[in-house]
Amino acid sequence: MYPEDVRYTETHEWIGEEDGLYVVGLTEYAQEQLGDVTYVELPEVGRHVRQKEPVALVESVKAAEDMYAPVTGVIVEVNEALEGEPELINFDPYGRGWCFKMDDIDLAQFKRLMTREAYEKYLKSL
Amino acid sequence: MNYKVTPLYEECKKLGGRFIEFGGWYLPLQFEGIVVEHSHVRQKVGIFDCSHMSEFVVEGKEGISKFSSYSCEDFLSLPVGKCRYTALVDTQGVIVDDIVGFKLDEQTLFIVGNASMREKTANLICGLDVGGEDISDELVKIDIQGPKSRDVLLSLGFDFVKDMKFWTGKECFWGKRIMIVTRAGYTGELGYEFYLSQDMGIEIWRMLTANPLVKPCGLGARDTLRTEMGFPLSGQDIMPGMTPLNASMDRFINWNHQFYGKDIILKQKEDNTYPRLMSIRTYTRQAPRHGQRLLSDGVQKGIVTSGTFGPSVGTGVGIGYLESEVAFPGTQLQVEGKDLRVEVCETPIYKNGTARVKFS
The missing domain is CATH 3.30.1360.120 (Probable tRNA modification gtpase trme; domain 1)
Structure with a gap:
């Protein structure tokens, strides 16, 4: 349910390293809470973002939620497949439902994010 | 809780x-x-x-007649077994609730209202004047x-x-x-x-x-x-103070029938400048949301009262409460503070419903 090799935020984003870039998506918990995702507004490629800055909008049938940058860095790629198939966030939140990729990130911030164990503990406290 | x-x-x-x-x-x-x-x-x-919805019974022709004076439909002359959707109004012609009613027999009217308006509706129907009974709990x-x-x-x-x-x-x-x-x-x-x-x-x-x-x-x-389908929700789209015309319930007003506030509503109809509920849709999957302001050339002309993604039409859909000058199909409006446009459209937005299908 929650992969070991990525880090987690309190606002339910995950971020993991892949081929030198950092991939960001929403967690299983987030997609569960949102329900059927119907629309995703992704950030502009090239945008410099600060940690905890709202960067994307995720809408479901019942809600519209901001998605936050898990760390400071640059958006270098977005998942264009979500435009036609936003439900990928529900079906495959850690795979084909990824949202954007970051580069030049603040590694110190990254290391301070929650591990899987810490995130699972955090979820229990909610 | x-x-x-x-x-x-x-x-x-x-x-x-x-x-x-x-x-x-x-x-x-x-x-x-x-x-x-x-x-x-x-x-x-x-x-x-x-x-959770509320149900009421009014017994006797006198009661049904009195009830009908608070309703935009004449249930007294309505044939047994035929349902009517209409508005229950107060003495000023303001909607108390939208209801469905029909007669089980010549002497018994059955009325269905909304959960959120139960108390107000019960006060009216079960009051001394009408003498009906609230049977919702049963x-x-x-x-x-x-x-x-x-x-x-x-x-x-x-x-x-x-x-x-x-x-x-x-x-x-x-x-x-x-x-x-x-x-x-x-x-x-x-x-x-x-x-x-x-x-x-x-x-x-x-x-x-x-x-x-x-x-x-x-x-x-x-x-x-x-x-x-463009069906309004009482207490959300139908807001306090609205008349049946504000709620775009023109079709459900029996103009041959005498009811409280009819004069006020008739005047409003002749004037024709009243704000009204209209179906709206977006051009993408992004949904309009309850409470968003709708602008035309930067000036507010309405508000979103309901909004969601419409799975059967594939775009955002909703209901807006709009000033009369923008309340016709084809008008484009801007959602305040968002890169999102809506178009006022015909009701229903989804046109392939099977509700009216006939069986031989």
């Missing part, structure tokens, strides 16, 4: 319902998922626990909706649905037990509403949920289905 639950609460919990608060009630928002449930109603059959209401609803009900032995025409209601026997049935709904699809004693309610709910063509559905799907 001090919410009311319906007699089907335990049943809905067993089926995996996820609950939310709605109008003082704790009701299932969804079971399997809003979009799955929505599509199932459009294609097969979905059932809804609507026991009844379980199950809505059976979808193009296969008739087939499923016939297969389960509810033979009385066979000849029912759209927008009719009657008392029916199931074995030796009596129930009230209408062919009506809030989804745009062929459907029936069962008004049942609590025992029968649980028994029939179980029979229905055991059927492979049927899925239990929650308020989420009810909301997306009704929004695609």
Whole structure:
């Protein structure tokens, strides 16, 4: 349910390293809470973002939620497949439902994010 | 937490319902998922626990006549068995609630209203003037909706649905037990509403949920289905102070009938500059949202009263309360503070509903 090799935020984003870039998506918990995702507004490629800055909008049938940058860095790629198939966030939140990729990130911030164990503990406290 | 639950609460919990608060009630928002449930109603059959809604009975011609003076429809002269959707109004012509009513016989009027307006409606109907009775607590209401609803009900032995025409209601026997049935709904699809004693309610709910063509559905799907049809929700789209014209209920006003506030409403109609509810849609999957302001050339011309993604139309859909000069199909409006445009459109937005289908 929650992969070991990525880090987690309190606002339910995950971020993991892949081929030198950092991939960001929403967690299983987030997609569960949102329900059927119907629309995703992704950030502009090239945008410099600060940690905890709202960067994307995720809408479901019942809600519209901001998605936050898990760390400071640059958006270098977005998942264009979500435009036609936003439900990928529900079906495959850690795979084909990824949202954007970051580069030049603040590694110190990254290391301070929650591990899987810490995130699972955090979820229990909610 | 001090919410009311319906007699089907335990049943809905067993089926995996996820609950939310709605109008003082704790009701299932969804079971399997809003979009799955929505599509199932459009294609097969979905059932809804609507026991939170309110039901009233008015007995005797005098009572029915008095009740009708608060309603934009004349229920006294309406033939037995025919349902009418209309507005209940106060002495100023302001909507108290939108209701469905029909006569079980010449002397007995059955009225269905909304959960959120129950107290106000009860004050009016059960007041000395009309002398009606609030029977909401006695009844379980199950809505059976979808193009296969008739087939499923016939297969389960509810033979009385066979000849029912759209927008009719009657008392029916199931074995030796009596129930009230209408062919009506809030989804745009062929459907029936069962008004049942609590025992029968649980028994029939179980029979229905055991059927492979049927899925239990929650308020989420009810909301997306009704929004695609442009059906307003009392207390949300129909807001305090609105007249039936503000609520775009022109079609449901019987102008040959005398009712409270008719003069005020007639004047409003002649003037024709009143704001009104209209269906709206977006051009993408992005949804308009309740409370957003709608602008034309930077000036506010309305507000979104309902908004969601419409699974059957593939775009955002909603209802807006709009100034008269922008309240016609084709007008484009901007959502304040967003890169999102909406178009005012014809109601219903979803045009392939099966509600009116005829059976020979």
